Amino acid sequence: MVPEGWIITQLSELADIKRGAGSQYLTYVEAPDDGIRLIRISDFLGDSKKYVLHTSAIDRFILRKDDILIAGTGATAGIIFRVPDEYSGLPFSYNAPRIRPKTTSCSGYLYYFLCSDTIIRQQHALFTGNAQPFLDTRAIGGFKVLAPPVLEQKRIAQILSTWDQAITATERLLKNSQQRKKGLMQQLLTGKKRLLSCDGEPFSDNWEVKKISQISSRIQRKTDGGKHPILTISSRSGFVKQEDKYSRYMAGESVKNYILLERGEFAYNKGNSKTYEFGCVFDLEQFDRGLVPHVYVCFKLNAGMSHRYFKYLFEADYLKPQLGSLVNTGVRNNGLLNIKPSEFLSTTVPVPCIEEQERVADVLYSSSAEIEALSRRLNCLRKEKKALMQQLLTGKRRVNVETEAA
Numbered sequence: 001m002v003p004e005g006w007i008i009t010q011l012s013e014l015a016d017i018k019r020g021a022g023s024q025y026l027t028y029v030e031a032p033d034d035g036i037r038l039i040r041i042s043d044f045l046g047d048s049k050k051y052v053l054h055t056s057a058i059d060r061f062i063l064r065k066d067d068i069l070i071a072g073t074g075a076t077a078g079i080i081f082r083v084p085d086e087y088s089g090l091p092f093s094y095n096a097p098r099i100r101p102k103t104t105s106c107s108g109y110l111y112y113f114l115c116s117d118t119i120i121r122q123q124h125a126l127f128t129g130n131a132q133p134f135l136d137t138r139a140i141g142g143f144k145v146l147a148p149p150v151l152e153q154k155r156i157a158q159i160l161s162t163w164d165q166a167i168t169a170t171e172r173l174l175k176n177s178q179q180r181k182k183g184l185m186q187q188l189l190t191g192k193k194r195l196l197s198c199d200g201e202p203f204s205d206n207w208e209v210k211k212i213s214q215i216s217s218r219i220q221r222k223t224d225g226g227k228h229p230i231l232t233i234s235s236r237s238g239f240v241k242q243e244d245k246y247s248r249y250m251a252g253e254s255v256k257n258y259i260l261l262e263r264g265e266f267a268y269n270k271g272n273s274k275t276y277e278f279g280c281v282f283d284l285e286q287f288d289r290g291l292v293p294h295v296y297v298c299f300k301l302n303a304g305m306s307h308r309y310f311k312y313l314f315e316a317d318y319l320k321p322q323l324g325s326l327v328n329t330g331v332r333n334n335g336l337l338n339i340k341p342s343e344f345l346s347t348t349v350p351v352p353c354i355e356e357q358e359r360v361a362d363v364l365y366s367s368s369a370e371i372e373a374l375s376r377r378l379n380c381l382r383k384e385k386k387a388l389m390q391q392l393l394t395g396k397r398r399v400n401v402e403t404e405a406a
Contacts, residue, residue: 003395006148012141014110016100019072019137020092021061027053039063040093041071044081058091061098066107068099068114070140077133078123080114097137105150108157113145116393146394151401156392159399163385170381174374181367185316188360191350195359203356213345215305219298221260223291230255231290235273238282239290258291259298264307266314268297268344270337278323279337281314283307297341304354308361313349322347 002008011017021038028050029035035051036058043049052058063069067083072095092098099114101107113119122143127133147153187193194203230242261267261284270279284290292298301307326339326347352360391397 002146003148003398005152006146006395009145009147010141011099011110011114011143011145014106014145014147015068015102017137017141018061018098018100020094020096020098021052021058022094025055025057025061026093029053037090038093039069039083039087039090039096041069041076041079041081041096043087044069044079045076052091061091063087063090063092063098064100066101066104066111068101068107068111069096070099070114070135071095072097072136072140073132073134075133077127077135078120080111080119082111097135097140099140103150106147106153108161109147109153110145112157112160112389113147113393114143116389118146118393119143148395149401152399155399155401159392160385160389163381163388167378167381167385170374170378174371174378177367177371177374181364181371182316184364184367185312188363189313189316189318189350191352195356195363197355197359203352203359205353205356208351209348210351211346211348212299215310215349215351216266216299216301216345218341218345219259219261219265219300223256223258223260226289228260229287229290230258231261231284231287231292233267233269233271233280233282233292233296235269235271235275235280239267239284239286239292254294255291257294259294259296261290261292261298263288265298265300266310267292267299270295270297270339270344272337276317276320278320278327279339280317281319283311295336297344299345305351306354306357306361308365309357310349312361312364318349319347 026038029052032049032051034053036054038050038052040047040050063083065083065085065088069081069083069092071077071079074095099110101110123135126135126139148156188195191207197203231239232242234240259267263284266281266283268279268281272278273280301310323337323339323344326343327337351357388397392399
């Protein structure tokens with residue numbers, strides 16, 4: 001049911017839709033001083049910038065602040081971006097069609113509506129059965145838009161903009177906290193910055209450097225026949241259930257050879273990833289016990305070693321230079337680096353006294369807790385905004401426009 005005073009119309013009735021400059025207009029240059037920046041969808045995703053020679057031809061493809069761009073093809077097809085002031089006056093590319101509201105007061109509302117689940121469902125209907133998702137200007141113009149009166153559009157956009165500001169501020173705080181923690185790791189885990197002991201005096205003892213085999217014992221225990229979760233290591237999340245990561249059970253008969261790992265024990269996954277180029281080390285903390293692939297190098301710290309200290313040391317990818325030097329024949333066909341267990345266990349780590357290990361861990365724990373709190377807050381804000389969009393953009397929840405009318 002259409003809310004009272006609202007209409008259903010096509011996007012083409014509310015906005016002009018145009019493709020950007022195609023290859024026939026562009027000559028790419030490497031030096032920024034030699035050309036003008038070309039705005040692509042990848043600019044909004046943190047990709048490298050592209051520059052083209054300026055010609056009068058591309059003057060027809062110039063952006064204004066608050067124009068809307070939609071990814072027209074490929075894996076990002078359908079993603080929506082609002083043009084910031086810094087991109088105003090620059091040309092946009094062919095694969096990023098521009099949506100320019102015919103009435104500037106509708107710009108904010110249209111942006112949020114185009115980001116809504118209503119439009120996403122319309123996009124999916126267009127993509128069904130296509131090998132390569134693609135949106136032409138006719139399809140984009142045919143999007144059905146539920147539009148309230150202009151004053152209500154403006155008020156809805158203002159409300160959602162306030163949520164965006166809160167999300168952006170939290171994202172900024174989170175990024176700063178992550179950078180702060182990274183800096184602390186670089187200082188504290190290398191001994192460049194020393195902390196104070198319980199007596200209030202700076203730690204001054206020299207750190208030892210020991211092989212992992214000297215501070216731990218290798219684990220190769222087999223399954224005890226019990227029902228244990230089959231686990232794998234995600235380079236971003238640590239230990240996760242195999243079926244959660246791959247959406248299916250993958251171990252098969254090989255599970256008989258899996259290693260039974262217990263809470264607090266570590267495993268090195270020698271699969272390379274974007275996050276950890278030469279493999280990663282995580283401890284098991286989400287499960288009491290679990291079965292892990294036998295290709296993982298598993299180990300347990302000896303007494304007198306701080307579990308938290310080494311957890312942060314491995315998280316900081318301290319072993320990367322050493323592991324990189326061990327990779328001398330590339331990557332095997334199965335994606336595993338050719339690093340033997342004995343080679344991994346021979347890599348070395350800095351070992352301060354146990355009290356300093358714990359003090360370093362305390363500082364990094366506090367920094368991690370701040371990051372986790374901000375991440376939870378950010379997730380909540382995003383969920384709440386999404387729920388609010390569902391209410392406001394369908395008219396299920398109406399807004400007061402008396403202030404606007406006054």
